[in-house]
Amino acid sequence: MVKPIFNGSWQNMSYQVLARKWRPRTFEDMVGQEHVLQALIHALDNQRLHHAYLFTGTRGVGKTTIGRLLARCLNCETGVTATPCGTCSSCQEIQEGRFVDLIEIDAASRTGVDDMRELTDNVQYSPTRGRFKVYLIDEVHMLTNQSFNAFLKTLEEPPEHVKFLLATTDPQKLPVTVLSRCLQFNLKRMTPEHIAGHLRYVLTQEGIPFEEPALWLLARAADGSMRDALSLTDQAIAFGNQTLSGSDVSNMLGTIDQSDIENLVNALVEDDGPALLSEINRISDFAPDYSVILADLLSLFHRVTMEQVVPGSVDNALGDAAQVESLARRLSAEDAQLFYQAALMGRKDLAVTPDARMGFEMTLLRMLAFRPGTDRREPPVVASGASQAGQESREDPEPGPAAAEKEAAAAGSEQAPQPEPERLAAPEPEPTPQPEAQEPVPESQPAPASEEPDAAWLASLDEAAESAAAEAAGAEDYDPEPVTPEPEYIEEPKAEASQAEPAKPEEPKASTGPVEPAEELVDNGEFAWERDFRSLGIVGMPGNLASNAAMTRQGDEIVLTIDEGHARLLNARHEEKILEALRNRFGATITLRVEQGDAGGRTPAAWEERQRQARQKAAEDSIRNDPAVQSIVERFEARVVENSIRPPNQAKSG
Template sequence: MSYQVLARKWRPKRFQEMVGQEHVLKALVNALDDDRLHHAYLFTGTRGVGKTSIARLFAKSLNCETGVSSSPCGECSACREIAEGRFVDLIEVDAASRTKVEDTRELLENVQYAPTHGRYKVYLIDEVHMLSTHSFNALLKTLEEPPPHVKFLLATTDPQKLPVTILSRCLQFNLKNMIPERIVDHLKFVLGEESVHYEEPALWLLARSADGSMRDAMSLTDQAIAFGAGEVNEADVRAMLGTIDTRLVYRMVECLVDQDAQGLLDAVNDLAQFSPDYNTVLGDLISLLHRIAVGQALPSAVDNSMGDKEQVQNLASRMRAEDLQLFYQIALMGRKDLPFVPDAREGLEMILLRMLAFRPAGTAPAGRPANAGDAAQAAPSSAPAPTQQPGPAVSAPAEPQTAPVAVPVQEAANSAPQPTPQPEPEPQAQQPAAPAPQPASEPKPMPSAAPEPAPQAMHAAPQPPAHTMDDVPPWEDADIPADDYDNGYQDLPPAQGSQPGKKPEAVPSAAPYAAADPVVAAPAPLSETPAQDGAQQLPTDAAIFEPLKHNLQLAQDGGDLPLQADGLQVDHWVRLASMIGLTGMTASLANNLSLEAVNGNSLTFHYTVEQKALLNDVQQERIVTALNNYFAASLDVEFRQDSQSRETPSLYMLRKKRERLALAVESIQSDETVKRLQEHFDAEIDLASVEPID
């Protein structure tokens, strides 16, 4: 007996043997078992997904001698003849070769006659979209009202070419492409029954090359068995398909992670030995980067379509999300430009070198953030202190310390050498008329020529700052200096005397603004604690702060952040989050965490259910590393999904911005010039356009 190819030998003989297409089989099985049969069925889908096989099984179920059911016996004469393709009442027509209207008319001349041997006369028209317009018109009436003993089974790979009049007369079933996992499982079963030795990676290559077609997968398997002399080996399949070794693609990605330019070029050189299609290589690289990105966002969602799930998850844990997104974009844009390069290999190398050359902004290794104080340390300590400008916190004093000490701008100004009360060439108009009372332990001001102040002077009580709110950079939602507002406004002592640019003694209510602009709700009226014995007054906002008042017990000495973990409190996190050197998505996640508990070196953060998918192990590790680097200690950090009872840095920044906006609205409403314009010209203030300019 001659050899029968696997695609024909293993064609399913019952509905239960079909691989995939459960949504189609369920409808047909129920229709057969319940005797609810339509007169015309249309099966659509790409090549090799089972259209003809399902049609033949349906014809066998209709004409089985045991009766109409979804489980034909397979042994009666009708079942055997249909399986062998010689059943007289199953008329299979290739519409691609019989497109003329005369062929269709000849076919329909015999519709009126009863079946010769079976129960139904079944017309199976394959590639029905190839029929001419006149042929479709000739078929319409018969397809709409055929004799009760006639069933039409139509199959096509291009249903868009069918007239709507044909589609409306049929039950349409769309068959889906096979996924690689299902093809591999079926190939394992077939090769096991055929007693053919195989390697699983070779089956994955065949399944991917089949592109969703089970028939193509079986045909490629036949070819692989012949190529491998009775075996299916990975090396033979790669040589047969002409595909590159995917290990080279993984090797290139690993070199990108390790910043290994030499290894990257060596991998391209090894790749060139296969004379590959470099456009396809870039496509494989893009697909791999996509799967790694999925593994970072949701590790359980990584598919095993290439049999390399563990390798993908390993790369996902080693790569930064920012680098991965940049690599993907560079590869995607490079593939578009690849046709314009003089040599495809040069184009691939240039794309890979571009990935090494560019890095996302702010993706330097996490550590203590650099600030203006680092440069300030290099200046001679005996120089007189200039007028302070708003900016990040100033770092430690010049004298060696056991650990770096970050001092807020306000304290740094106080601890710097103070000039003697002599007339200066450039008067400092921003100094208050009289300094606030100082604690008894405060050291006396030192002359400008004196040496560096003693370390204990760094902890002296704050002096009135030498800068105004006009010097503070504009407030941004996404990039808010954590200390500028607190040290430059929140903790300023009340102005003593009328000085330009200083905060007013009392801030009136911003209620008119809240009524006029429903988009940005202004805070409730601000009130000030009455000064007692010249003590410093701090503004409070009961309407906003009362629900979170346990977060607002900040120190009145400038609210400086601790440099040791044992001094950390839960209230410090709202400003500390922007000081530990996080960027990108990690910084955004950290700004939405609430620090709920601090117990020595143990920190407990709460996050919401919306953050669960993004706050994976990689992001948590980055936050922990940044905290450890900042405090120069090993912290025990716990992330817990729970309700947030503490203020998050994002809410803190939003609250501060609203306070400043309310103050700006109140300033313009109380301005005398604005009032005169309103009185004389009946002018109105467009409150929606008011923005705080600091």
């Protein structure tokens, strides 16, 4: 058996941990609780002492330490003073924890009513050594209700030689009857600056070499507790073999240091995806808590935004004030807000992601991908999706998806599949309703020039519209608007050509009311472009664009004049569809030329809108002038709901 070797000294066996060795011995040694110390010092100097003090605060902020210092101030042989001598027997005994008149009670282990009755029975006895008998009760909130009830009378009116010093980390659990009998002092959590400054002083006095980043890592890990900071420092000294380096402390805590956070943010700012992923791979070797990293990023972006909005407001809470100021100059306000929101949402998503690292990576990649002005990083068109569209590609630029979608929505509400020409050639014996116009596409809102169309997307849009037209072509009463039956455009040209059929007297007023629009038409033989456009059977986006154009014909050449907004949406494929329909109607020798200009209201869409308004007005006049309606209004004090009036063909479909 190996026997230990005794070197003649027990010095190493009497090592005292830093948290106990560097416990404050005077009020001046206390760090970060100036608001409490000032009140106590003034009370001691003016001899205005209360009989019960309650110190609250999180762990390790100095509650029991202040209690022991106050006991020394009350029992120092030089008198009641805020600066005890520290050399008298009373001061030394209190410092060493053997003063008979300082009774420390752990309420967590002595919660019974019998323990409290024993305390109250002994309160009446005078102090043995000191001026006051001081009861220091730690974790007082752990007492039972019966114990509090037994203690209340004594706490309210103790003997003059007794002082009660209560300490708790959870004052919410104390009865209000106890709180009302004490002077309450809430001790603050230590700031990282206070902790790092105190650690710097302690390590310098101990002769332990250290790196500055290591102090800030310990200060942040202590979470406001000076005792925890000193305990972690003890652990770090042992881990690093009597030295404190940032890497050793980071490995010990399982966290990353501030330089790693800086590297991540620099990769984001520089828009460097490979560097970002490389940094993530490196820090993942430490198996860090990714939620903590995102919390650090949130804190950083918050401080960057504060510096941008209020220059000079940045603090040095993490020892990185210079970095925050630099980022505030390099990072735009939009990017800072985006990064903050992405980190905030990513931290919430970590709880539901299958893998924490995956969620962390996606959060940072989201920051990189969705920064303002990322249109330059749009992904290329997938080959499988673009192959078919490439066959129908064209040289003219198309609108972006947003603009095309908007125009397609307008086209869907304005244009619907038309019946075949053969159906139009056989007029039905019913009265001929005037065609109802579709809502025209606004001509005053051209699509932005920067929006580029997607070939495959527009091709699929046209195909979908054509497919819908083919399915609905056989519908008996199909209407280009959701609530309007399809007008029969062939009736009016025949009536004009022959003048043989007189107007039918039984035709309803709603259908004869519109002002005759023939004078507005540009007639090319028997075909009037505005009135007879729908008979061409052009559907989808080509039909929508052509309906917003004016037409002139010079021999075999047809010229379409279209405004700038719709001209931007027109491409070679659309022109082919329009030309094909024109050749089916006028012959294979027809050519098409599209000009950009003012159509002057001579478009099918504008003509149909005028027809719709005229028919609507006729319907409203018919209702107002109807004797039956007038009689109902007069007899029953009724009123006509104007918005509910629809022409007959609309009412039938509605």
